[in-house]
Amino acid sequence: MKTVCLVLLLTMGGLAASDDHGGAPYVAHIGLVAPDILGVTIREGAIEYALQEPYVPEDGDIIHEDNFPHCWVIRNGQFIGALAGADKAILYPSDTVISSGLDHASLQQREAYVLLRSSNKPDEDGKQARVVYRKTRPHDKGRMVPWEFKAAYTHTVYLVFDEPLREGESYRLSFDGLPLEPVAFTVDATQLRSEAIHISQIGFRPDDPAKVAFLSCWLGDGGGHDYMEGLPFFVIDTASGERVYEGTFTLSKAGDDPTEDAYGRNYSGTDVHMADFSELARPGEYRVVVPGIGCSYPFPIADEVWRDAFRTSVRGLYHQRSGIALGPPHTDFTRPRNFHPDDGLTVYASSAALIDTGNGPIGYDVEPTNFGNLVRGRTDETVPNAWGGYHDAGDWDRRI
Numbered sequence: 001m002k003t004v005c006l007v008l009l010l011t012m013g014g015l016a017a018s019d020d021h022g023g024a025p026y027v028a029h030i031g032l033v034a035p036d037i038l039g040v041t042i043r044e045g046a047i048e049y050a051l052q053e054p055y056v057p058e059d060g061d062i063i064h065e066d067n068f069p070h071c072w073v074i075r076n077g078q079f080i081g082a083l084a085g086a087d088k089a090i091l092y093p094s095d096t097v098i099s100s101g102l103d104h105a106s107l108q109q110r111e112a113y114v115l116l117r118s119s120n121k122p123d124e125d126g127k128q129a130r131v132v133y134r135k136t137r138p139h140d141k142g143r144m145v146p147w148e149f150k151a152a153y154t155h156t157v158y159l160v161f162d163e164p165l166r167e168g169e170s171y172r173l174s175f176d177g178l179p180l181e182p183v184a185f186t187v188d189a190t191q192l193r194s195e196a197i198h199i200s201q202i203g204f205r206p207d208d209p210a211k212v213a214f215l216s217c218w219l220g221d222g223g224g225h226d227y228m229e230g231l232p233f234f235v236i237d238t239a240s241g242e243r244v245y246e247g248t249f250t251l252s253k254a255g256d257d258p259t260e261d262a263y264g265r266n267y268s269g270t271d272v273h274m275a276d277f278s279e280l281a282r283p284g285e286y287r288v289v290v291p292g293i294g295c296s297y298p299f300p301i302a303d304e305v306w307r308d309a310f311r312t313s314v315r316g317l318y319h320q321r322s323g324i325a326l327g328p329p330h331t332d333f334t335r336p337r338n339f340h341p342d343d344g345l346t347v348y349a350s351s352a353a354l355i356d357t358g359n360g361p362i363g364y365d366v367e368p369t370n371f372g373n374l375v376r377g378r379t380d381e382t383v384p385n386a387w388g389g390y391h392d393a394g395d396w397d398r399r400i
Contacts, residue, residue: 021043021046022098023044023099023152024044025042025044025102025179026180026181027041027181027183029193030173031185031192031193031195032165032187032194032292032293033194033195033225033293034196034217034293035165035293036160036161036162036163036164037158037159037160037219038129038158038159038165038173039156039157039158039194039195039196040156040183041155041195042154042155042157042180043139043152043153043154044102045097045100045140045153046097046140047095047098047141047152048095048142049095050092050093050095050096051093052084052091053090053093054090054091055073055089060075061073061074062074062075063083067146069371070146071084071088072146079094080093081093094142094144095142095144096142097150097152098152100179102179104136104155106178107132107155107178108132108133108134109177110128110130111176112175112176112177112178113157113173113174127161127162130160130161133158133160133220135156135219135221136155138151139154156195158219158222160222165187166187167187167188167292168187168188169187170184171186172185173185189289189291189292189294190287190295192295193295194290194293194295194296195217196215196216196290196294197213197290199212199214199296199297199299200299201298203299203305204301205301205303205305205306206282206283206301206302206303207281211276211277211278211280211301212274212275212276212278213233213274213275213288213296214252214273214275215227215233215272215273215290215293216271218268218269224255224268224271225270227271229249229250229251229273230249230250231248231249231273232247232248233248233249233275233288233290233291234246234289235277235280235286235289236286236287236289237284237286238284238285238286239285244282245277245280247276249273249274249275250273250274250276251271251272251273253266254271255270255272275288280301281301283301285298285301286298286299286300286301287299315331318330320392321388321389321391322339322387322388323337323338323387323388341384341387345387347382347383347384347386347387348378348383349378349379349381350374350375350379351377351379352374352376352377356373357370357371357374358370358371358373
């Protein structure tokens with residue numbers, strides 16, 4: 001067995017120090033989700049986003065306009081991008097996927113995680129996981145050809161051991177046959193973040209009537225994990241480590257409860273337990289700690305938390321506003337005024353009913369090209385006050 005000597009030391013909370021790995025796989029987080037289950041989050045792949053550029057035609061370019069309003073450009077038999085703008089003079093090329101080449105199936109080979117050694121006992125035989133579960137999701141995607149996308153992935157593998165990992169013990173997890181560096185970590189419930197502990201990172205106002213955290217973990221192909229009812233928790237001040245609140249979890253919603261929405265679905269797929277610390281009103285920064293499992297992200301209790309969240313949301317709307325210029329003093333991002341009638345824009349009314357367009361409630365079932373019926377229904381009637389509104393997808397059209 002080949003063992004690599006280089007060890008990646010994780011920062012507080014089990015987070016990798018950098019997310020810039022050029023698409024190579026790396027361990028982004030490690031932490032317990034149960035005393036005997038170690039969750040290892042691995043990110044791999046990257047997307048290089050294309051930038052709009054002037055379209056410079058070449059002999060032989062083929063432009064497909066049969067999927068209005070999209071104009072696809074084919075050059076030498078290959079899709080090179082889409083044309084945009086009123087005069088189709090802008091080319092939006094394909095994104096680029098940087099693949100790590102990682103075989104996803106190899107992540108569930110038990111032999112890959114055969115070494116889990118105490119960092120203080122390098123010659124001691126390590127523990128071997130009894131079973132390995134995995135869940136995989138895309139964390140980014142890019143468009144390669146029309147309506148074909150590729151993704152960069154985040155995998156979480158769950159290593160289930162025959163006995164709990166010991167509080168206060170330092171371990172090293174090595175990977176055999178996987179392009180990953182060994183990881184050193186210490187089991188400290190007050191410092192090592194667990195993905196099973198969920199809380200609002202916006203935080204809470206001191207006078208909020210409800211302050212809660214949740215405990216749950218879906219293990220991918222391992223299904224939902226069953227936690228014992230009534231597990232203890234406590235809340236600590238992140239600066240001093242002082243325990244400021246203690247309590248026990250109660251079952252909030254069972255994994256087989258089909259009442260999460262009107263369609264009889266349960267989106268968690270596992271039991272969700274709730275920790276209620278609504279009585280805690282002292283301003284500060286805190287973490288919820290579950291003994292034997294880990295802690296939450298830090299969160300604030302402060303008067304301005306909802307104000308800050310509101311300001312962030314409204315700024316998002318402001319940056320998507322159509323018909324006004326963007327710039328100082330309200331934002332450092334600059335963009336000239338767009339789609340304004342004083343700049344020569346003319347908007348014509350259409351006789352098409354909303355229900356007959358791709359933007360209507362029936363959608364593509366009645367209009368597969370989305371805007372076709374809208375354009376075919378154009379009249380000579382102008383709509384001078386049609387400017388304004390918001391760009392709903394960061395593109396040229398405006399939310400109806």
